[in-house]
Amino acid sequence: MATEKYRTKVDGCLYYTYIFFAISVLIFLSLPLLAILPISFSSDSFLSYPLAGYSLRWYKEVLTTPNWLIPLQNSIIVGVASTLVATVLGTLAALGLNMANFKGKSLVTALMISPMAVPMIISALGLYFFFAELNLSATFTAMIVAHTILGTPFVLITVNATLQGFNFDLMRAGASLGASPIKVLFRIVLPLILPGVVSGALFAFAISFDEVVVAVFIAGPEQRTLPMQMFAGLRENITPAIIAVAMLLTLFSLILLSVLEFLRRRSEKLMPVRH
The missing domain is CATH 1.10.3720.10 (MetI-like)
Known part of the structure; x- marks a missing residue:
């Protein structure tokens, strides 16, 4: 019984570890997109930081x-x-x-x-x-x-x-x-x-x-x-x-x-x- 509870606990820890690494990799891959996303709302005519203003133009x-x-x-x-x-x-x-x-x-x-x-x-x-x-x-x-x-x-x-x-x-x-x-x-x-x-x-x-x-x-x-x-x-x-x-x-x-x-x-x- 104790062994079964231990396995369940270990499986639960592994599950959340996998979830953590998956989310970390997803954030890492998404960083370039998140970095350039604000530029698409720029009111300026060129790619520049900081933004001159915000617009949907x-x-x-x-x-x-x-x-x-x-x-x-x-x-x-x-x-x-x-x-x-x-x-x-x-x-x-x-x-x-x-x-x-x-x-x-x-x-x-x-x-x-x-x-x-x-x-x-x-x-x-x-x-x-x-x-x-x-x-x-x-x-x-x-x-x-x-x-x-x-x-x-x-x-x-x-x-x-x-x-x-x-x-x-x-x-x-x-x-x-x-x-x-x-x-x-x-x-x-x-x-x-x-x-x-x-x-x-x-x-x-x-x-x-x-x-x-x-x-x-x-x-x-x-x-x-x-x-x-x-x-x-x-x-x-x-x-x-x-x-x-x-x-x-x-x-x-x-x-x-x-x-x-x-x-x-x-x-x-x-x-x-x-x-």
């Missing part, structure tokens, strides 16, 4: 002027389109790799996730020459295809992790009751792995929305995205508007992470146990 500029709204619109168009395609391809690839056994399966998997391992500058150069040969440079088609290639591995890995706990006997049960493969997919498999699919889609969208290196190589003036606009601002005219955009993107990332955590917990509750 830079948030208003970001949310109302074409210089920022058009790149934001382009980022959303490319991000949504590439996410839809990447989600379909990544989900189907994950299902195929988990349901089939064949020689070279590991090699195929490695090739599918290789865009994550290849340095971004190498991918950007390869895509640039590829689209130049097809006369597709400086088009939305090239941007969507490129971001689809970059986002698909994240969907594949996320859905593949979800399928590790999936009970494939449910598919056999559906087939034995007369359901077609398509009906089994949409009525049994997808509802159960949907949190993983949505999580992968959010990762793909975040990758597309934040990507700048490939966009610099293959995008034209009409396809300029929000990260490209920020990058241009750093080179040409540094204003607190860039900090305001960074704060909005940080808030957007926090929302995405919250949704991902909610979906992860929901997936754990819904997923049948594999025997």
